[in-house]
Amino acid sequence: MTKRILIATLLSLTTAAAGTLAVAKPGFGPERHKPTFEQLDTDGNGALSKAEIAAMGQARFDAADTNGDGLLSAEEMTAKAQQRIAKRTAAMIERFDKDGDGALSAEEMPQRRGPQQLLDKADTDGNGSISKAEFDTAQAILETVMKKRHHRGGPDRQGHQMDAE
Incomplete structure (x- = not known):
């Protein structure tokens, strides 16, 4: 499974690119506000109703309007x-700026899944490059992962939330 995720990440990096932050799914990242159960349970009855959950969504909408x-x-x-x-x-700057200059150098940038690691995962024959067949296999794995995400309502390649069918 890790291999599939890494291949999917490699391929999505080559196709998705720069615009994903601008359309990032609300509620993710350091600004994410996780309301407590008590905050959501506005009538204090110890249970969340559809109306209480809908009210939270309306409040978020109203704040953006x-x-x-x-x-x-x-x-x-x-x-x-x-x-x-x-x-x-x-x-991100606060977390990774090791020298405290308010900016990130290439060395300070997080290295979660480097291109070489992703290449190694897609390079199933171990020859140091990705053939057309390996690329096609990786594409097929990516499509399978995306279909599974779609069916459970996960994000698509560009990070857009997809509705489950």
Whole structure:
């Protein structure tokens, strides 16, 4: 399974790219607010109703609807995305800036799954390169992973939330 995930990551890195932060799924990253059960249980009866959960969603919508017209314009959605990006960026710099200069050098950047490690996972014959057949196999694995995510409502390649069918 780890091999499949690494191959999927390799392929998604080659196809997804830069725009994913701008459309990141709300609720992920350092700014994520996890309400407590007590905060969600607004009537204090020890159980969460559909109405209480819906109220939380409405509150999030209302917070993003800065002009109060009941609609989210492109500008409001962009502003919200920019806020998330700014918070995520600040948290990343705070976490990885070892020399304290307020910026990340190439050496300070997190190295979770380097390109060489991903190449090694896709290179099933161990010859140091990825053949067309290995690439096609990796693509097929990626498509299978994406279909499974789609069926359970996970994000697609670009990080967009997909509804389960």
